[in-house]
Amino acid sequence: MQKLLLTIDKISTFIGHTFSWFIVALTLLISWEVFSRYALDNPHAWAFDVMIMFYGTLFMMAGAYTLSVNGHVRGDVLYGFFRPRTQAILDLTLYILFFIPGVVALVWAGYYYAADSWRINEHSNITAEGPPIYPFKTIIPMAGGILLIQGIVEIIRCIICIKEGEWPSRTADVQEVDVDKLKEMVHVKDEDIQQLDKFVIQQEHGK
């Protein structure tokens, strides 16, 4: 079971990682467009549409990945203080109550939305000869679908946690605040921090 969960995690992460390269593409595209407009005096009409599509695809497809690494913002007033089992019970209830209806609605609605767009061969109307927009709209059901699968994985995680009393492990991923990496970056070692303690204690005694 755990193996299956981790595999699906890996798939979500792989998709997320792949699409996160869009940010590099987006940066380069816009930088080039700015350069092309100001320096070469050659703006491109399609640039704006493509920028929007890159941005939309980037964050939509990263949704499941973010869920798989527990990256969506939570209100952490109480949650952190609960025991894992309580956390899991709460999560399980709310996944079924909020997540499943919300995301199913997104996939369902997105499917018809994209299908309509394909049927009429929709093109962007921001500029006169806009690029086709139906692939971009297809992203909605796709991203929703992956998110739904990842959500089911999370639900199974909750059930396992309720049974076993602790959260099943996740695969490691880059952290925003990776303390060890940051320590390495500024060349600080744990011993240094330990040694600092004497200054703190000294100060406490000084009072």
Place this chain on the structure above:
Amino acid sequence: MKIRRELWFGFSLMALILLTIVIFMPWSNMSSGHLGLLMLALIVVGIMLGFPTAFTLMGMGVFFAWLAYRSVNPDLAMRQVLDLFVQRSYGVMSNDVLIAVPLFVFMGYLVERAALIDKLFRALHLATARVPGSLAVATIVTCAIFATATGIVGAVVTLMGLLAFPAMLKAGYNVKVSAGAVTAGGCLGILIPPSVLLIVYGATAGVSVVQLYAGAFFPGIMLAGLYLAYVIVLAKWRPELMPPLPEEQRHVPLPAVAQRLSQRGKHALAGLFSAVRSSPPDVSKRTVLGQLFVSLTPLFAVVALLGMMWHLATVPVIEVNTAGLGLTTGSSADTKDEASTGLEAPPAESGGLSEPPAESTATPSSGVAEPPKEEAKPEAAAPPVTSTPAGSKATAGAPVAESKAPDATVAAVAPARLPTPDWLWITLCISVVVLGIVYFLWTWERLEVFKMLLTSFFPLALLILAVLGSIVFGLATPTEAAAVGAFGGFLLAIAYRFIEHWRSVPKGKPKSAAIGSSIKELGSILKDSSFLTAKTSAMVCWLFIGSAIFSAAFALLGGQELVEKWVLSLDMTPIQFMILAQFIIFILGWPLEWTEIIVIFMPIFIPLLPHFNIDPLFFGLLVALNLQTAFLSPPVAMAAFYLKGVAPPHVTLNQIFAGMMPFMAIQVIALVLLYVFPGIGLWLPHTLYK
């Protein structure tokens, strides 16, 4: 069962909300508006339960939107909800304001990973060594600059907790004051533009991000200034909290050349000039010239700036109407303002400056101050042409003007430059005096400190000013500026990583190894930054998708009308309303994070503003300032936990919280100041855009 204190706090808050609902809901005759309010109260409870907020919003929004439609037409309800939901989601996907979020986040991660913060802190620490409370001052300045460029609170607080916090403890600084300086400083990044918070507010409230950036600039500087003033006054008043640094910590190590030359006298400039004439046998002329060039960079920069300003101020009228709008309005105001309008010119010129670090990588020669030096060159070359007086100016100006204005009559007038305005002369005098003082005090130690600043402080400051300047002066949209900024951040990372690898190659080994290892490291930097960017933007933007359907449901149910009716029935004055609104946001900042507050609650406040004649721009600035407190207020004070994570074990959370309190008080003072003198925030956007 023993329940923790924090749990009590949360549960009682939740119970309070639920109780209020039960008591005040007119259960017998519920209108759909009441359902909306019920939804609002439930969402607060829902968020506090700790489920990912985006999906709480989504689920609740879909359900309540269905309720709203069902009351009108049960048959069509499901269809309508789905249509509404997908259209709202698509609106977020194709939002041309939010597109700047991933780009700015990406820029932040890249700058953070360029690993220049320790250099920056060391340079500022030495530069401020004589100021009372110098380490705390250096900490806050470092935070302000670095946090502004990166905008990632957690990373900045952690890094400063690793760098500045130990330094302050070792110097005998009080634990609380040190903790306060690190945490408060680290949060400045979300206020001082370019910040993601302002984009999110702009996208939610429909306020121009450009104006928000222009408006938040001075309040941000003011807040940083207030922190600094507090620290300095405290250090003067109670020196035992922040003892002055011992001599050895203030000492600036001089390189061999400087030591050799400093025997001739303390003054660096005089020493260098004499060395150019007759250099000592063991010092090469090239080094001396290099040092001299570094010493003269401030002069070059000022000359370039003045030349630029002179050019902008005196170009023929046709040009002034379009390009120099800010400057012409400035010339009608009083002299002091004029000087400052003039001083804002640099961003215009620094628009191109995000590029030069590229040159430094292309020509990675030995010098420490290489990147900025390269920067100065093209500028330094430019001004002599524009600022040469009379004769050459007329000839140089003529072809340009003619080519721009082919119309015969205009061309006849165009070549004549406008007379140089008075304020430019005043600026010139001031700069000459300032440069005079600077060069009078230019000792060898100061030259070293300046060199350190040149490699850490100025590139970062230039990047920020270039991004901000091009946005504020309308040269680029926030999206474009963010993209170019991210590109600049990457170049910065390339430059710093490459220099470090280049230096770490042991003597005798081929230097080419540095290229391979830095490419490898840059690859991993790029990879990590993209992944983190994807996660952060997914987090923010999915929250928007959730809130899109949620706020639609709230409006459909008529909750908005009910709130409006209720607020208007209270018959408040605008001031009372403002205080109430800010107070609510302040309170919400305790349990919630800024993203949730803005995304969920701003759509409720914003429609109320016109009733009280409050400018949404001004409201946004107050909110941004107010949300600074959200980072420092327990129990969800993220900053405190990040610091605790890297602090020595005997530093308690309570100590950190206690240290943050004075800074929170300063934030409230800043909020009041901004409210009493709205000009602090509104002057710049009004001068530029109205």
